[in-house]
Amino acid sequence: MKSHSLEIKKISIVIASALMMAACGGGGGSDSGTSPNQSAPSQPATNPPPEPVYSIEGAGVKGPLKYADVSLYKFAPGNTNGLGLLVASATTNENALISDMQLVGEPDDWYVIQFTANDGTIDMTTGSSPVFSVLRNLVSAEQIKEKDFLFATPLSTLTLKVILSDLTGEGITEDTISASSALVRSAFVRQVSSQFNTRLTVPIVYGDTNEDSLEKLWEARLSNEIFAAQLFQFRRQLSGDTVVLDQLMNALASDLKDGSVDGVSKNELPYSSDELAFFSQSVNKLNFAGANNKKISLLLDELKTEITEMGIADIEIPADASLSNISDQTRILLNSDIDDDGVLNSLDSDLDGDNIENQMDLFPTLASEWRDNDLDFVGDNADTDDDNDGVLDIEDAFPYDNSESIDSDNDGIGNNADIDDDNDNVEDLNDSFPLDSTEFQDNDKDGIGDNADQDDDNDGVADINDVFPLDSTESVDNDEDGVGNNADQDDDNDGVDDVNDVFPLDNTESVDTDDDGIGNNADTDDDNDNVEDVNDSFPLDDSEYLDNDEDGIGNNADPDDDNDGVDDVSDAFPLNSAESIDTDEDGIGNNADTDDDNDGVFDINDMFPFDSTETFDLDNDGIGDNFDNDDDNDTIIDALDNIEVARVKDDYLAEAQIEWLVRGKTTQGGKASSSMGYHVQYYTYDETDPNNRIQRYTEENFFNGLYNPIKEAWEVTFPAPSYEGNFRTDVSFYCSRANNICNGERITQLYRQSVYYSVTCTENDTCKFFMQPDPGVNITSNESGSLSATSFIQDNTGKLRVSYRVFGDDVTLAINNSNDHGATWFKSTDRLNQYSSSRTVLYNAPDGALYLLTSCGSSSLCVLEEVSFGQWDRKASIPIPTTKTCFDSGICVTHSPSEDDIIQLDSGEFMVSFSRNTDGNNVNVYTITSFDLENWTAPVQVANDEDFDFGSKVIQLSNGSLLMAYISYGKSGIEIVRSDAGEDWEHVQTIEKDGYASSVISFTKSNEDIRLFYVRYGKLYYEILQDNGQFESPIYVTDIEGFEPHVIRLDDGSYGMVYSLDHNETRDIFFENLGNLN
Structure with a gap:
């Protein structure tokens, strides 16, 4: 929604803003002594996304309330004051601003924010306990999402009561809300030109206050202080302090249902029509509500003091911000005649005399306005953008239609709805230039229409010089045979196709053996081995020119130049009789090389020393892990196996050493390591009691795997149980860091593999398990x-x-x-x-x-x-x-x-x-x-x-x-x-x-x-x-x-x-x- 305000002269503002950050975080506890992985699922689980958290800022103002309790409720029209489920709570701080209030979850529909005074609450304007114990306001979900500054005032509290009293079976609507705010404003706001909204206009200077909002802010604050003072004094006149202010506002809301406060209502009221004359007194004589010796006329000074106390520097209130801009008291008071037409306001169906009845007039007390097309609280006469589409009315072809603003062809149909914006009889969907009636086609997609384009195929050759102006693959035809050079197979017509012709445009040459740019017919060294053809035993073979043993085989082709019994083609060192093989081709023969396959693993640690693609064999089956598609030989292929447990046997002797290798995978499928934050843990169970692990291993620290970087696997080593039977060891692989961040990702899955085996006693030995007596x-x-x-x-x-x-x-x-x-x-x-x-x-x-x-x-x-x-x-x-x-x-x-x-x-x-x-x-x-x-x-x-x-x-x-x-x-x-x-x-x-x-x-x-x-x-x-x-x-x-x-x-x-x-x-x-x- 856009904002309009009158010009405020001589205003300088320095915004003091505070960046409020919400830390967010998590965690739950686990039972003491129990590994956190024991309750994790054996299969991956998908965590739901975290709920959004919305920080809420705001204040309760009559004047600003320090140290008050703040509550946010779901709006429940059937409940008293509309209060439904409590969804958030907080307090206001020493600057009267909400402190640390958050709404967890996505906001929806409507809410009621309530500020409640407690024993420590202080009204900053009076310095005393507030006389209004409760202030409320209706808040939309959109206000919370947009992080609007939320507030409650006496007028917003009354507006909420009017809204509740006016609800029908259709529930709450924007019309109901706008009408209720306008009704309250018409009854109790004394500035005739005021455009502020009793529910939406912030009445307090805070960190994000800007220049455009200061005028409405002053009007809202002044009006609330006047209303609060009048209501406070009116209650005391009626009954001392026996009538609660909140109950008195209930009565005013009931009284307002007929359009004015006239002491007439279907409900019993605590006052009479005559007693309403109280509201006719001059506001200059009123004290602030709750202050016996402080006049409302001092509000400007109080506001300046208040801004200083809140720590917001360099604020100048508008120069015309005072009580003097309130109109003559006889013009707007209850039961008076604002338009001087001789009809009291309470009986007048057209309060401002603009010939628009109040029920049709969105500005019933402002004669210059009655309509607000975009409902932005600025009348259409003053509004420079009546449909609020961001285009000023003077530049908008459709000032009351926010879906249109331009009509290029002036046919009365906006461009958004027009299917032919330039009226060239080519629909926009098929028109490359929908706003240019002189163009509609652009073959080369260069942004220039074909009518104006000088190179239609955009091949860099102007159409006047291009033999093929619409074919970007051709522009020249040297032999004028109608086939462009790019497609012609023999451009020089020498009988040798271009693909075989080294000189496709020279019919005197077609071969260049040494690719030196000189054809063989003219070249004196055809193989370009720096030996002229007349001295070269192999003039067309650049790999040979000498034949030392005159056997017709050049030295380069001799099978064994060093006579070490290994042909040169197999000899990595043909001139060195001590070496003949260099597996990794690093220039060091295998006899001297400590890493023959140059895979970074020394031959003494390499299970495949001559194979650079393999270094280890997890399951010891003779197939390297890189080629083996089942590294742990458990019949589950590696692509589907997130945890691999290898070298497992079906039977062990009691107390014999069990030695397994365990490998886990990252989420990208690579090999996990302990340096990434991963860990392997294992627990052993007697199958006669399969749910309870053998505590001996926990006590003796046999439950953590040890990572071996050479084997790229965890070693699981522990003694077999000391007694015979059938056993199960659950091996788990997981991210063990406290924040679950491993290898740069958050990992919550735990992968587990159960290994089953039996234990037997050694020959001529008996091993049994003996129960210990219970301690209690x-x-x-x-x-x-x-x-x-x-x-x-x-x-x-x-x-x-x-x-x-x-x-x-x-x-x-x-x-x-x-x-x-x-x-x-x-x-x-x-x-x-x-x-x-x-x-x-x-x-x-x-x-x-x-x-x-x-x-x-x-x-x-x-x-x-x-x-x-x-x-x-x-x-x-x-x-x-x-x-x-x-x-x-x-x-x-x-x-x-x-x-x-x-x-x-x-x-x-x-x-x-x-x-x-x-x-x-x-x-x-x-x-x-x-x-x-x-x-x-x-x-x-x-x-x-x-x-x-x-x-x-x-x-x-x-x-x-x-x-x-x-x-x-x-x-x-x-x-x-x-x-x-x-x-x-x-x-x-x-x-x-x-x-x-x-x-x-x-x-x-x-x-x-x-x-x-x-x-x-x-x-x-x-x-x-x-x-x-x-x-x-x-x-x-x-x-x-x-x-x-x-x-x-x-x-x-x-x-x-x-x-x-x-x-x-x-x-x-x-x-x-x-x-x-x-």
Whole structure:
């Protein structure tokens, strides 16, 4: 949309702009101790493209609101104030501008932006708390995509209410919006000539403010301040402060439905028609809304001060920007007569007296305008481009048709629609010169029509000199036989075709043996060997002229010049009897050469020393890898084989050395290497328990391949299992760099090949596998796959419940239960297949409800409720803003939130804590709250550490305050923080762990006994919260052999823990009762 404004004199602007950049990035966590490749698919997967992220800038203005809450909702016409789903939230900063608001996903349809005052919000104009607690505006998806400056004012809030009151079954339309804005402007804007839009005109100077927008900006700001002041004083006159301003605007919107504010509405109004006379007072006597001793007449000074405070230098407000340009108050006031026709505005069907009724007049208060063809808020009389097609009306043949502007042949049909623009009876599709009636054909496509072109075939010969003017392949015919020289086979007619005639234009010569330009008939040295023909034994053979042994064979043809028994034709060194072969032709005979085929690999390392195309044979089958189409001999051709495992045998002796070679491919089909960032990893499984890898190899570091640059392959070397049986080793090839960038590309695929073999004992030997006793109660002994505990609770019925991840063919979440204090366990009926987070949290609310907090997507957390035993329903889905990290390659990675804890406070409010990557380098802890698990507050950052913080746990103390502990990798310890209401968190202490950082911590609470459990160097400790608010004196509990445990206090006063442990060649979860720990 184009912008028009009147000339503003003596304006100089220096725009102070700030480049705001959004970092984007990604990542999710994996279970501690588990290789990240174990949950990857064995086949390539296609990642969906990342969702777009739109940064949102703007401000709430009455005057500008500092430190206000900002919310962006989907527009819902049926809801109060049109507020639908909350899609983004933020706050305004010290300059009253929105800080760090982003909309994730493609915008569509309409939105409502809302600015809400809180206890810390300040109106920059008054320096006090704002009197308007809420400001709103209707925003289009296109405004968000175009990165428009979004705002809300008292007039935009009223406009939204008028729009909502005027909606029909057809929904919202541009006509509805434009009419509502015009209606509000006609009722409450005092500048007769004003053209600003109550919904679109920005009323505040900001970084991108330009000269053209200053006049409308001033009009919009001035009008909003006047309206706000009048409305504020009108409310106080009506009822003191008992009527809420937002409710009063609801009444004005209802009153306006008949076209004017006259105290007449089908709804009950809080004022009468007589009381509307308040609006007739002079605005010069009004104070700013919320300021008792500051007149609106000082707005210009306030605006200058405001610009300085916002850090925008060198701004000069328009010289005529003052209250003096507001028309006589009696001309536009409610129930007055703007056009002096004796009819009150409230009864006048033509307010401006331009003979166009208000309902047909887009400018009902401006007599000079009534129509706006392109709906750009500039009337057609003033608009220099009425159809907004970028062509001025004075130059536009069709000023009201934005699809046409030119009519070349003046036939009344625009060029876009005309099929013959130059009217030469040749349609444009067939006319090489559609705008030139003198030309239509251009044979040589040189841009010059044939009528004017002097060389129609563009062969460089003018038509008057060209025997073939329309044939670019011919221009001369020397023998005038009608065949051009280029096509003539004998140009000189000497009986020798040109293709065999060295001198095709000279009939005295046709042969030139030595190609020296002199025909043999005239040449004295026909073979040009510098020996004249009279002295040359071979005058037509330039390779010979001497025959030393006079055998009729020249020296060059003698089969063995050095008499070494090797004919010269086979002798690379015909004059050197010590050498006869030079395979790579590098001038060094094979006897002395250390690399005979010159392929860069020494003969001692080259399996094919005489073949420069081959150096290695992966499967040792005698065929070099370059020629072999199945390098690992697994019957899968190399073109289809992304991972090759070679030199595999079907049977091995127990403890015998297994030696394989593994090769992987890049995405371009080349050989991958470790220097590119690729890696080979392998895990071995007993086929009697195929889902659990043999932990011995993990403990003894037999799971990483070693790259051999000479063999261009990874060596996989490990001892065969020590007992007989059938085994499987899964060999995986993948990009191992943290950002998944290998060889300049982002690689997310993992390729895996399973190798099956048997192990037998040596002769006269017996080898068996012996099970080790369990350290505690194995609660997952009948479960297949690798297991990892995520949380542990005792519910209100006394049942113990453990959630855990299952790593098998799929990664899923399961729950095990015990009714006898951990003696026996049984699994809940259903697995939660769609959830597999490593930090899933179980929580038993005071009312007995059981909740489960987990991740449910790249940018959401979910709360599930157990509706019956083992059956879960999703209770809430909480969108969490994500961040991205982008690399020099152009690839961006999205960072997802990770759930930490959920509790219900004494107030009934739920609090969720989670960890989120903020900028690609740091991870911080946040909290959100909700009373109904559906509407959540904006995230509150617990600490601003440049650190890696996660794993938070929260409890509420008896005095109502909140205590949180979380893990800090940067400090290698546990941070303790406290908050009175969850809004501001105060650091209490750091529990240092001597360079060792936990991954799991547990809180227990019994009356005033608060304990914190953690692990340090394989030992479980706890500390008790003291009266001084500090945890002190670590108390040793027990050694921990497996992964860090989850600890709870049981209802009998004892303590229990669950943990994952690699045991008897599998990973299970165990329960142990730790006793009373008094």
